[in-house]
Amino acid sequence: MQDELLALENTRTWDLVYLPAEKSLIGYKWVYKVKTRPDGSVEHYKACLVAKGFTLEYGIDYEETFAPVSRLTSVHSLLAIATMRRWKLFQMDVKNAFLNGDLKEEVYMKPPLGLNHPPNKVCQLHRALYELKQSPRAWYAKFSVTVSEFGFTSNPHDTALFNHKTTRGVEQLKQSLSQKFEMKDLGVLSYFLGLEVTSSDDGYLLFQVKYASDLVSKAELNDGKSVSTPLEPNFKLTPMDGSPLSNPTRYRQLVGSLVYLTTTRPDIAYAVHIVSQFMDAPHSTHYAAMLRIIRYVKGTLFHGLHFSANSSLVLRAYSDVDWAGDPSDRRSTTSYYLFLGNFLIYWRSKKQTILSRSSTEAKYRALRDTTLELLSLRWLLEDMGIPQPSSTNLYCDNQSAMQIAHNDIFHERTKHIEVDCHFIRHHVAQRTVHLVFIGSVDQLADLFTKAHFPGRFRTILSKLKLVSSQPP
Numbered sequence: 001m002q003d004e005l006l007a008l009e010n011t012r013t014w015d016l017v018y019l020p021a022e023k024s025l026i027g028y029k030w031v032y033k034v035k036t037r038p039d040g041s042v043e044h045y046k047a048c049l050v051a052k053g054f055t056l057e058y059g060i061d062y063e064e065t066f067a068p069v070s071r072l073t074s075v076h077s078l079l080a081i082a083t084m085r086r087w088k089l090f091q092m093d094v095k096n097a098f099l100n101g102d103l104k105e106e107v108y109m110k111p112p113l114g115l116n117h118p119p120n121k122v123c124q125l126h127r128a129l130y131e132l133k134q135s136p137r138a139w140y141a142k143f144s145v146t147v148s149e150f151g152f153t154s155n156p157h158d159t160a161l162f163n164h165k166t167t168r169g170v171e172q173l174k175q176s177l178s179q180k181f182e183m184k185d186l187g188v189l190s191y192f193l194g195l196e197v198t199s200s201d202d203g204y205l206l207f208q209v210k211y212a213s214d215l216v217s218k219a220e221l222n223d224g225k226s227v228s229t230p231l232e233p234n235f236k237l238t239p240m241d242g243s244p245l246s247n248p249t250r251y252r253q254l255v256g257s258l259v260y261l262t263t264t265r266p267d268i269a270y271a272v273h274i275v276s277q278f279m280d281a282p283h284s285t286h287y288a289a290m291l292r293i294i295r296y297v298k299g300t301l302f303h304g305l306h307f308s309a310n311s312s313l314v315l316r317a318y319s320d321v322d323w324a325g326d327p328s329d330r331r332s333t334t335s336y337y338l339f340l341g342n343f344l345i346y347w348r349s350k351k352q353t354i355l356s357r358s359s360t361e362a363k364y365r366a367l368r369d370t371t372l373e374l375l376s377l378r379w380l381l382e383d384m385g386i387p388q389p390s391s392t393n394l395y396c397d398n399q400s401a402m403q404i405a406h407n408d409i410f411h412e413r414t415k416h417i418e419v420d421c422h423f424i425r426h427h428v429a430q431r432t433v434h435l436v437f438i439g440s441v442d443q444l445a446d447l448f449t450k451a452h453f454p455g456r457f458r459t460i461l462s463k464l465k466l467v468s469s470q471p472p
Helices: 001-011 073-086 133-149 170-180 211-218 249-261 266-278 284-299 359-383 398-407 419-429 444-448 454-463
Strands: 012-017 030-037 042-051 090-094 102-109 121-127 152-156 158-163 185-190 196-198 204-207 304-310 317-324 335-342 343-351 392-396 435-436 467-468
Touching: 001 042, 012 030, 030 158, 042 133, 073 158, 073 304, 073 335, 073 359, 073 444, 073 467, 102 133, 133 152, 158 359, 170 185, 185 196, 196 392, 211 249, 211 284, 249 266, 249 284, 266 284, 266 335, 266 343, 266 435, 266 444, 284 392, 304 343, 317 359, 317 444, 343 359, 343 392, 359 392, 359 419, 359 435, 419 435, 444 454
Parallel strands: 317 392, 392 435
Antiparallel strands: 012 121, 030 042, 090 185, 102 121, 152 158, 196 204, 204 304, 304 467, 317 335, 335 343
């Protein structure tokens, strides 16, 4: 506690003042954390002072709260580029990062336990204490201004990603950051946000072994048997299957953890997409399906992504759909994969918001969604200095959908499709996207549309370059 109070004083987090008559006072809480290493050993113990930000009033105590967070696509793309160009990756940690953010609003807090203060005086906050509504935004504003002074520019397609072309080197950047903030040099990139990064002979491996192991323990399945697939073949769920759970909180917590595990595990993405649809009112069958996914994770703890230097940096995508596959509402599920060379850098499985009249219409809508992501990634890569060919290959297994994208030959049967869907036709005409037919057996995105038998499941995984290798 005393170390935390000293850090708060050093950053001039507050002044002790008398509370103005028209102002309200918020509370605080001491939170104690144990920070662990990837192997589970204790790195250090920490006491953190947090404000009870939930008592703040919008328009009085705070206004804007949004703060950009880097996209998963950007993280994977950066790893792919670093692998191909044989860059070394380093990481640093800003100590008490939020305390560097400046507050614009007047916020008053009760003096925390352990602080010597005059009677009747309170803390007027000047810094973005943790758990204030505006703290993430204040820290982002401070950091972005600081790195812009070093010559960095925010990527317009991911504003939490900053680019800078320089020959000054990493060490000079570390020194510059250390002059502005209290920094901790963590050396070569190895572990961040629950992601484990290890170098191999020809690139990088990305895992979440500790996170997955902790999830198995949280679900109390350490002694349970593992299974070969996340879901049984052709498995379907409906909202009313089974009996309602008396306490749905545990279901929501475990599914939330599974969602984050999909950061490096495309093999469970479809299954997690299914069980996450029942967070509002989960039933016993939904809970059983969720536990099966975790049993699969238990047997595949060391599954992860491999970024190999033996590749190109050319984009390609696979798009597929499960037409009317949801038995409860007959909506279709869009799925797609994006590769940068041989690197799988993005994947998604999502129900379509509109009921499609045919499989062709459903796949046409899936092409629209895939093209949106492709264009965004093309722009991101070009801003990172990775130009793409004039046309990006998009693989689809539906000839009719491809024909509609090339020309309006089925006008009477397609005019009901929204105008925004037809922008795929525009980009095909502009040759930004090149549609390529692929047989269903080679359609990699098929993994995200249904539950498969073990043989088919393993075949697709091998083509996705998902590896199973215990990190050193």
